[in-house]
Amino acid sequence: MLGVGHRSPLAPWIDSRPPGLDCLEITAEHFFGPAEERLAWLARDYHLFVHGLGLSLGTPGPLDKERVRQFARVSELANPDWISEHIAFTRTAEVDLGHLNPVPPTREMVQVIADHAREVSELCRKPIILENITSHIRLAGELSETEFLNELCSAADCGLLLDVTNLFINSRNHGFDPLHWLHALEPSRITQLHIVGYSVEHGRFLDGHACDIQEELIELAQAVAEYAPVKAVILERDERFPEPTVMQAELLKLKRIFEGD
């Protein structure tokens, strides 16, 4: 299945039910509060996935109960095949940092995230998949990043949401081979992909979610398609939305890779 991340500026295009758009990924936090009518409308027309930004699965200690309750409510309304969150922390016991930050690749952290992922999955009564993030910091730990991801997916018995753009950006900023990294992952765990163009500023690669997909990313997506049984691909554009024809062309390109002509 091919789809896009639901964002308000894309609503008119989404509502026109463009060809090639099979599914939508909705960000749970965008639908906290009184947005049930819109959600019901989208669920009628599209296959939905629910994606979280702020559950902070990597924070040791209990999850934020109110956030999880709201997340579960959105999941109940959207009735997705699966839900997803990031392998990251956004808050500590002391401060809400408002965005995704990396966790150390340790067995202790595997347990923290796996326990939280299982808890969210049980509350939502949906399978959960976990997403790799991009970060300027690369924390050291007893495991390599791919060992960490494999152990995490095994401990949580969950799939991986592989963000191809994040993988590419990290490989450039931290100097490793993305294909080598990809092939160290357990392929059966790779369930869904995220992809969007990257930007470069002062020599650093950034995930601004504001650019068209570059050719290197298409090549990496192609490698993933050959390696793993991916079930869904989401084009994750957040800013500087292009003309609908550009998004449709990108979807078509991805469709050829993952579903053939």
Place this chain on the structure above:
Amino acid sequence: MKEIDLITALGRLLRDGALRDAFAADPSAMVNRLAVRMADRAALTTIPFADLELQAKVLLRKRFDILPRFIPATLTQLGTEAWARFQEYGRNLWPEGQHHEILDAQGFCHYCSRTIPQAICQSELNRLSFALGNHRLALHYVRDLRIRNRMRRGLQIFFRLNANRWRETVLYPAL
């Protein structure tokens, strides 16, 4: 002193520029000062300062990107200066609590008002102050009301309905 884990320590460093500067000068001394537990010390001290600073900048940028919801006119008047000024203001300051986003916008306006007061949209600042306060009613005469994309003089009236809800109305002379 109670020991803290890597995530808590990283959170403190990412929100506090002065702490990061001290970390850059002597990472080992900083992890001692923070009382980071032994098992996490190596992972923390090996983070390159430049990477830590860049990650902190990403978080700062997320805060900055929320500001147009509250102070669009002020940001327009600051123009290309806005991001640089916000970095100066926000590096060592991290508003918290239920209204942290409004506090951030208000704090930034106050910071800018010291050096570039002409950039501050007073009607926006009045709105933030009322939202954060507990007055039942407030009245301001302002020269920078935005009415249909035009700057107008007029009266800005705020009234509180209950602890969580308030309204704003404006009165301005017809042309």
